[in-house]
Amino acid sequence: MMPEKENILSKRLNKVLETRFENDQDTLDALKELSTFYGENTIQARRNLRSQIEKRSLEINQNFLASFREVKDVFDNVYQDVVEMSQSIEEMTTKLKNAKAQTKQLLERTRQLQEESVKNDMKQTVSKAFLEKFQLTPEEVVILHGSKHKRDVTISEEIFVVLEKVQKIHADCKILLQAEHQKLALDIMDQMTLHQEGALERLYRWSQNYCRNVDNPEFTELVTRAMGCLQTRPVLFKNVLNEYCSSRRGVLAGEFIDALTRGGPSGNPAPIEMRAHDPQIYITDILVWLNKAIPIEKRNLDLLVKTCNKEELKEILDEALANICEGICQPLQIRIDKILNISIDASILYAVTNLIRYYKKSIGKITQGGLLNTVLEEMQTKSEQIFLLALQNQVNNALVRVEAPPRDLSPTSSIHHLISLLRDMLSTASMSEGREIDMIKIAQCVVDPLLRAVNEQASRLPPTDMAVYTLNCMYSLYTCLSLYEFMDEKIERLQAQSDAQVDTLTSEQASNLVANMNLGPIYTILQDHSHGPLSSIPGMEPSNLRNFLGKLDSVISAPDTVLLPQINLLASSTHKKVIQKRAFEVLLAIYKQLYEGVHNPVNMYENPNSILNRTPEDLSKMLMS
Amino acid sequence: MSTGQYNYSYIFKYIIIGDMGVGKSCLLHQFTEKKFMADCPHTIGVEFGTRIIEVAGQKIKLQIWDTAGQERFRAVTRSYYRGAAGALMVYDITRRSTYNHLSSWLTDTRTLTNPSTVIFLIGNKCDLEAQRDVTYEEAKQFADENGLMFVEASAKTGQNVEEAFLETARKIYQSIQDGRLDLNAAESGVQHKPSQPGRNTLNNDQQQNRYNKDNCAC
Known part of the structure; x- marks a missing residue:
């Protein structure tokens, strides 16, 4: 054990020894701080150091705690605030959420409404356009x-x-x-x-x-256009026209009567009836008036319907004009009748007839198929009939007495008068319209009774006079008729009748000639071949023949003297010549026979040339010259 | 002037004769107009009628003189015999007197016409059978004896009228064909085809005259 203790100590010591203070800032600082604790270096001081340090550390910690307490309080406050804020915000958010939800619906609705509004606007425009196009405005x-x-x-x-x-x-x-x-x-x-x-x-x-109410028809644009519109309704259209027509009918009739009886303003022109004594002028004036007035009516009528379709209207307009003219028919008829019923000359009646015809035609071009046309037609027919009757009467009156032909065998004065009447009538008729029928009727009217009268007159005369008289009348009539057309039938008859008379006269003349020259017996002998030589037959001796030749010479020198006296009364030199020629031809034929007989040796004439020295050819030349 | 009017080859002249009231004018009227004339006045002198007929393919114009039956017009009517190619001699089968006068009519006709004139005897009014006074046989015998053609006819009904006129024309035409009728003779009663469709022969005569004169002057 000892080593380890020693080690720790050594280690610590080493560590302290190894520490280098100069480099350690913290240590420096800490040392510096430590230095302040010592004012005086005493034991007390050194012993207290530790407590002091601890004291001081406690003090610091206490300060620290106090400071933190403050901070903590503030934090607590802040916390509190934040919590409150959070709560508010929470609330607001909820509120906002709600509001947001609500607004969306509204928007949706608005959008719909807007769309509808646009549609409606469109509809309105369309409807307006439609109404404009398909409906009338109240003003209209x-x-x-x-x-x-x-x-x-x-x-x-x-x-x-x-x-x-x-x-x-x-x-x-x-x-x-x-x-x-x-x-x-x-x-x-x-x-x-x-x-x-x-x-x-x-x-x-x-x-x-x-x-x-149209007295003076000056039509406004309005009425003509109205008529144009009404044309689609035929019944209405006709009713209006009828109204117009009956109004005009009255006016026209009134004007007509005024023109007849009162004349123009202040008597100029004079009333037509002032001259009623002259049928021709009277009728002319009346018809001229009509011929002027009716076209005016027609023009007015045309003006009235000028905007109408004319093709469909022809009949209706004709009818309308006829309707307008109806009013004048009666006064017109009465007046013409009056003229026709007074007995006037045929020639005047004929002139009147032609006037009626002319104006009937002229008026007929303007108005057709109405009463006026019928009346004019009737008047024309009546006038034609009355004219022919008057002519017949005139002819019959002239012929009522059978006159004896005059001594010169010329047509009697009544025949002469009738022929000149015929000539006058024909010359007028030849210039009229429909002249063929007229001329034939006139000729019929005059010629037939006239020929009968001639026959009647002639029947009382001896044959030659009868033939001459008839021939003269035929000739006179012929010269009249031959000037005109359409007389062929009559002329053929005159021709045939003349021929018959010429034949008769030729025969009379020839017999007369033969008798005068005593050729009768000679002719009879010549026809009979049973008697042997002619020279021996009594009556055929040369002396007798010379006697005949003498007469022949006198005929040659004056051929006219041997004509029957009546032949010289012939009006036509042609007739005269033809008869003379044909009579001489008979004479020549007999002479030729005689000449051939005399020159024929069988008949034993001595020196025939001395008896008949003229050859038939010579004689022919002499007589026919 | 229509040319059709002259579209014929011959003109034949006829004369109708017979006693008063036998129906001469009615026969003519029936023939030319194909109508019966009920109230026919007495003919004064002569009347005239024409019609174009056809015989053997030839167009012939008939010019017919209808004469007055009254004695007083005898002189007037005589003029018209001369140029007749055909003579229709009419009696009334209900009046014997008209039949009895036939021989005198026939004599007149024979004297005044030329030998080639065709004479046709017509017994008119054969519709009045009940009043008949002259038998058919008797008249037929008369006709045969005198060499006349004969029919009984009625101007009222038109029976045989056409036949009488046409038969006469055929006979005349036959004579022309046979050469028995001299067309150049003035009194043959026949004219050959009018050379000029002129209005009249008077003019032609005048022209002819002038022509002759000119000739002679040369």
Whole structure:
């Protein structure tokens, strides 16, 4: 044991010895501090050192404790505060959590609402657009139907714009229908239809009222447009037209009567009836008036419907114009009737007939198929009939007494008069329309009774006179008819009748000639070949033949002297010449036979050339020159 | 002027004769108009009618003179015999007197017409069988004896009217074909195809005259 103790001690000692104080700051510090404890180096002091150090260490520890107590208190306080804070925060967190939960809902709702709001805005825009497009504004409704308070007041231009809109909406609904909005589309269509009907009804009433009071038809744009709209409703359209027509009918009839009886303002022009004593002028004035007035009515009517579709209207307008003209029919008919019923000259009646025809045609171009046309047609027919009757009467009156033909066998004065009447009538008729029928009828009216009268007159004359007289009348009639067309039938008859008379006269003339020249017996002998040589036959001796030749010479020198006296009374030199020529041809034929007989040796004439020195050719030249 | 009017080859002239009231005018009317004229007035002198018919493919114009039966017009009607190619001699089967006068009518016709004139005897009013006064056989015998053609006809019903006019035309046409009828003779009653569709022969005559004159002047 000893070593170990010694070791520890040695080790400690070594350690202290080995320690190097200069390098150990702590030790230095500690030594320095220790130095302060000693004021005086006494034993007391040294003995106390330890207690002092301990005392001091206790004091320090006590200070330390006190200081820590303070710190601990402060810490306790801080702790307390922190706990409180923590609690508050805990609370706040909870509160916040709650608040947060609540806010989220709110936000959600807000978002929804916002979305809805956007949608609604959109819907509103669409609806507005839709309404604008498919509905009428209240103002428009008023324009269309009129205000409730003042019904039936005048309409304005705007109604047509609105009406167009209504129609457009109606049309657009069809697109809507295709776009699967059928119910809506149909409803709107119904609504628009109602609007349209209402508006048309209103236009109808307005137009009707307007047309009822048109004395002086100067149409406004309004009424023509209204008519354009109403055209889609034929019944309403026609009613308005009817209203217009009956109004105009009255006005026109009134104007007509005024023109007839009162004349223009302050008597200028003079009333038409002032000149009623001259049928031609009277009828002309009346018809001219109509011919002027009716086109004006037609023009006005056309103006009234100028915005309408004309193609469908032709018939309706014709009917309307006819309707307007109806009023003048009765006064017109009465007046024409009056003229036709007073007995006037056929030629005047004919002129009247032609006037009626002309104006009937002219008026017929303006108005068709109405009472006026019928009346004019009737008047024309009546006038034609009365004219022909008057002509017949005139002819019959002229022929009522059978006149004896004058000594010169020219047509009697009544025949002459009738032929000149015929000429006048035909020359007028040849310039009229439908002249062919007229001329034929006139000729029929005059020629047939005239020929009968000629026959009657002629039947009382001896045959030659009869033929000459007939021929003269035929010729006179022929010269009249041949100037005109369409007389072929009559002329053919005259020709045939003349031919028959010419034949008769030729035969009379030839027999007369033969008798005058004593050729009769010679002709008979020549026909009979059974007697042997001619020279031996009594009556055929050269002396007798020379006697004949003498007569022949006198005929040659003066061919006209041998004509029957009546032949010279022929009016036509052609007839005269033909008859003369044909009679001479008979003479020539006999002469030729005689000449051949005399020159035929069989007949034993001595020196035949001295008996008949003229060849038939020579004689022919002489007689036919 | 329509050319159709002149679209024919011949003109035949007819005359209708016979006593007053036998129905001459009615026969003509029936033939030209195909109608019966109920109240026919007495003919004054002569009346005239035409119609174009066809015989053997030839168009023929008939110019027909309807004469007055009254004695007082005898002188007037005589003029129209001369140029007749056909004569229709009419009596009334209900009035014997009209039949009895036939021989005098026939004599007139024979004297006044040319030998080639075709005479056709017509017993008219054959619709009035109940009032018949002349038998068919008797008239037929008369016709045969005188070389006349004969039918009984009715202007009222139109029976045989057409036939009488057409048969006469056929006979005339036959005569032309046979050469028995001289077309150039003035009184043959037949004209061949009008050379000029002129309005009338008066003009033609004038032209012809002028032509002759010119010739002579040369």
